[in-house]
Amino acid sequence: MKVELARAQKLLDQRYPDPDEAIKLLDPLLKRESKHWLVYYFLGIAQMQKSNFEKAIGYFEKSIGEHDQNSQTYLLVARCYYELQDFENAERFGKAAVQLNQELLDAWMFMGQLYWDQALLNKAIQCYTIANKLDPKNYLIAYNIGQIYADQGDYKKALELYDITLQMEPKLIDAGIKKAQIYQSIGEYEQAEVAIEKVLELDSENLLALSVLSLLYRAMGRYSEAIALNERLLDRYPNDGNVRVNYALCLLETGQYDEAEKNYRRALKDTPETQQSLSNYLMGIHYNPKRTKEEIFEAHSLWDQYYAPEERPGRPVPANKDKEKKLRVGFISGGFKKHPVGWMITSALEKLPKDEIATYIYTTDTYHDSLTKRIREASAKWTSVVGYSDEVVAQIIKDDEIDILVELSGHSSGNRLKTVALEPAPITIKWVGGLFNTSGLKSMDYLLTDAKESPEGEAPFYTEKLVRMPDDYVCYTLPNYDIDVAEAPVTQNGHITFGCFNNPTKINTELLSKWAEVLKQVPDSRLFLKSKQYDTELVRERIIQHLEECGIEEDRIIFEGYSLHNDLLECYNKIDIALDPWPYSGGLTTIEALWMGVPVITNSGPTFAGRHSTSHLTNAGFPEWVTDNWEDYIQKAVSLAGDVDQLSKLRAELRERLLSSPVCDAKRFARNLADAFRKMWLQRVQGYEKNLSEGEWQDHIWVSQKKKEPETQAESLQNGKQNKALKKGIYVNKSLVKFKDTPSEVVEAIVNTPGLKYAEPLSVAIPESELFRLRNIFEEHEYGLPSVFQLNENSVVVDIGGNVGSFSLYARQWNPECQIHSFEPNPQVFPLLAHNMKDLDNISITQVALSDQNGEINLFQHPRNTGQSSTTVHMKGGHEVTVRMQKSGEALAEKGINKIDVLKIDTEGAEVSILKGMKDLLINTGFIMLEYHSEADRREIDAILSGFSVYASGVSVPCEVGTIKYINNRILNK
Secondary structure, eight states: OHHHHHHHHHHHHSSSOOHHHHHHHHGGGGGSSSOOHHHHHHHHHHHHHTTOHHHHHHHHHHHHHTTOOOHHHHHHHHHHHHHTTOHHHHHHHHHHHHHHOTTOHHHHHHHHHHHHHTTOHHHHHHHHHHHHHHOTTOHHHHHHHHHHHHHTTOHHHHHHHHHHHHHHOTTOHHHHHHHHHHHHHTTOHHHHHHHHHHHHHHOTTOHHHHHHHHHHHHHTTOHHHHHHHHHHHHHHOTTOHHHHHHHHHHHHHTTOHHHHHHHHHHHHHHOTTOHHHHHHHHHHTTTOTTOOHHHHHHHHTHHHHHHSOSSOOOOOOOSOOOTTSOEEEEEEESOSSSSHHHHHHHHHHHHSOTTTEEEEEEEOOOOOOHHHHHHHHHOSEEEEOTTOOHHHHHHHHHHTTOSEEEEOOTTSTTOOHHHHHTOOSSEEEEOSSSOSSOOOOTTOOEEEEETTTSOTTOGGGOSSEEEEESSOSSOOOOOSSOOOOOOOTHHHHSSOEEEEOSOGGGOOHHHHHHHHHHHHHSTTOEEEEEOGGGGSHHHHHHHHHHHHHTTOOGGGEEEEOOOOHHHHHHHGGGOSEEEOOSSSOOSHHHHHHHHTTOOEEEEOOSSGGGGHHHHHHHHHTOGGGEESSHHHHHHHHHHHHTOHHHHHHHHHHHHHHHHTSGGGOHHHHHHHHHHHHHHHHHHHHHHHHTTOOTTTSOOOEEOOOOOOOOOOHHHHIIIIIHHHHHHTTSSEETTOOOOTTOOSOEEEEEEOOTTSTTOOOEEEEEEGGGHHHHIIIIISOTTOOOTTOOOOTTOEEEEESOTTSHHHHHHHTTOTTSEEEEEOOOTTTHHHHHHHHTTOTTEEEEOOEEESSOEEEEEEEOSSOTTOEESSSOOTTOEEEEEEEEEHHHHHHHTTOSOEEEEEEOOTTOHHHHHHHTGGGGGGEEEEEEEESSHHHHHHHHHHTTTEEEEEEEOOSTTOSEEEEEEEHHHHTO
């Protein structure tokens, strides 16, 4: 037997294993009366090598039954269950392996991968951390941990781990590529290019690295280089669908529609598993003026042909089918931020009746900003599904017992249509977000629209049943920065300026010809085009060339590239009339133009994508600017341009008219949306009652008109209409003197805090971009104290990250006699802090960056928002200054502080180092409020504050992941 076992082992261990020959040697041994466990063990390995995992498990279990207590055997069983997607048993046997041998590196590595695949990321990191202790020089461990941090959106930690990986193994190309991808995703294009060039120094023809470089060129607007590189790659790899998708995207964005479509179709043929090639194709054909709506509808049927499950999954059946029950409505998207999705849904979600609807958010993106904060606060549950497989996401939705799942990405990048195709909820609905037409999915029951987007007769061009809202199908969320509407520019410069701030992919030669006709009929007029793509010469030249062919000189065309959103809105003050593109119309851009006092002329397109402006303009009260033919389009633009008095009048009243329309009426929209959800639910329940099959129970829905309910003053402020109130001098005085080194405009805000014992009106000098923070602090009481705290003249409040002093002023209204110490390092902000505190007793201010060490540190300053700076987060477009850094415990000791009643920390990512620097003082700290910037930071904070209990937590403002409040247990136990 020993001879046969040795020969079998050699066959299985050789460079090219021969499991069949090994089985021939081992099978006869099974007939012997005395069998060694190694016979079963080697047969298990042989079957495993043949991918017969169930047979392999049988043999391994017999080996264990023959007293095999080898930890490797248990690990092999775990691997077999893993291959069979039986994660529960894989975990069971994996745990058994490490219990038998806690130093079995392969087992800890396997468990890390197992948890990672199930999106149990914290457990995965724990396993990899143990593996790292067993083998500190194993670069793959560092690499895997880096990938998990990247999945969590903790890019700083991910980059650190990739650097460690490359220090141990400089030739690991994948780590270099991952670095480049992270830098690109956060807009650090130069760093990304450096990282990818280092990879190419190791392997100049690496396909993945070159593909990433082509995407980087595109992101940087270097389309000529991106196209040339992709063409070179396609010469070498003509059947690579991923390369061809990248190439097609560049062609589309430079207006080469036919060639783009041709390449998308080829990519779909060559690499059908690449879903994005089809989604990109479906979006792309809406830009092409040659495509008919019949062709476009037929193309959407391809999605189910390629990607729907072969057998339709059974939908979960809710245990509670009460028609009037509180509905659980899930929303899945990567757009819960300052993005068209965020701008169009946030105020509506905030106003949904909480007694009827519980909102569950599933975010596929790691970015957080002020809209993220509002959406998260409006939700019953917030779940990040970044990095999760479609199957895992579907199971999460099922476990949450969602009644209605709302998809908010459509065919745009990063969508989760495959999750929807798994039908994890009783009802699925398509709403805003990549919503340019039908989804094409049979698993999508409804599509939320309105009578202008989807007029009578259009239902045959949708695979879903249409839910038509009585007004607009979206509700605009107003920006939280106040931007004045200027006079019509024609009154200042003497000529009309037409404009379009849409993506230039929407601008085709047919449209340019019509615009040229408008410009010809309005002498000396200009055309102002603004979008980030206009930073690219290739895009500009395409437009200049065609307009010149139409008789329009280049000097009449104005281009402007990327701007921050508030700057983009300001640019509407440079145009008199907006010209909507065709056949893919503007959406958010149209509403923003109206918000800034600019009329918009539109020609309705043939599909949903072409009727966004038709809906928004009609529901805002301006149907006279909508037409369905080019003759009227040109005439309306020329006529409006000829009436300067009318343009001036519109400029003064458009914002108010928009505000008072259904487009901005969040309360009305939310009521109608809740009714729409209820009508869908009633159809679903009736389907259960009648035992109807999928596809039989749904029908079109018309949501009835609701009478507009008046808003209270508080609701008006909450909706963002404070902008209007501010201008009346109720809240803001714009005549405040400018501060020398502060680039943002500084205003004086008069604030009050009703309900606090010592509340009194306060004057705060603050950058306009930071006004929203005052509402959060003084109106929404985001820094409210638990009732257990009663501050007195001996109480000590420490404000780290004091900014302009908003929190310190709020704290003073708890008790004006308490001692307040504020620390702020930003040299642009500190003068405002000093100004706001100059006449107040019991408040000390110090200009220093607190940390866990002494010295100097670079402070990254936001390019426009004076109030935002960080020692840990590089802010693209901003600049660095060197500031003094001091260990937090030492700085507080210098102030004579040996106990703290209330500690607030908001330092854009430095919170962990600050807590470490004052660790000895934390035992004498009663209440802590801080913001954390990654889940990894949250874990470290919880570890440092192990003697505290969490009082409350929630989402925070831009760049943060969340806020959390801790009470020292010694306080709780008093």
